[in-house]
Amino acid sequence: MVLTLEKISNVLTKIMRVLMIILFVWMTIALTTQVFARYLFAKGFVWTDESARYCMIWMIFIGATEVVFNDEHIKVTVVEDFARGVGKKIFVLIQHIAGLVFSVIMAWYSFPQLQLASKAVSSNMSINMGIVFGIFPVVTILMIIGYIFRIVLLWAKKSDAGGEPA
Secondary structure, three states: OHHHHHHHHHHHHHHHHHHHHHHHHHHHHHHHHHHHHHHHHOOOOHHHHHHHHHHHHHHHHHHHHHHHHOOOOOOOHHHHHHOOHHHHHHHHHHHHHHHHHHHHHHHHHHHHHHHHHOOOEOOOOOOEHHHHHOHHHHHHHHHHHHHHHHHHHHHHOOOOOOOOOO
């Protein structure tokens, strides 16, 4: 079971990294186009700024999810560094549960927000804002899955590493 969870986690992480690279490349192209258009024509394109902004939003949230899958999220390491054995595992478990609870709350509130946003269109590109806000339910559900994986892997591994990959 541990190997299966790690394989799924690795595949999801790779997909998220590829998506972030694609979004970053598109954002760079859009912003470079904007700079050259302003330089050459003294006026930029209306879609470039908005497109880059939405790419950045998606990159940030996909990156936050990727961090959960790699167990690199923000945590209190002062206590964790001093703890050993079961005490360390319990402390790491508490951190994962806190992240899980936060992700569940975010997921719960993301669906009504998505429904509300779907009624609007973006100002420059005239795309449905549900496309932009659609990232919230996706990544929060993925974060929930990531935290569940982390919790299962924490207790499935025999080492004293406190959930760190072997």
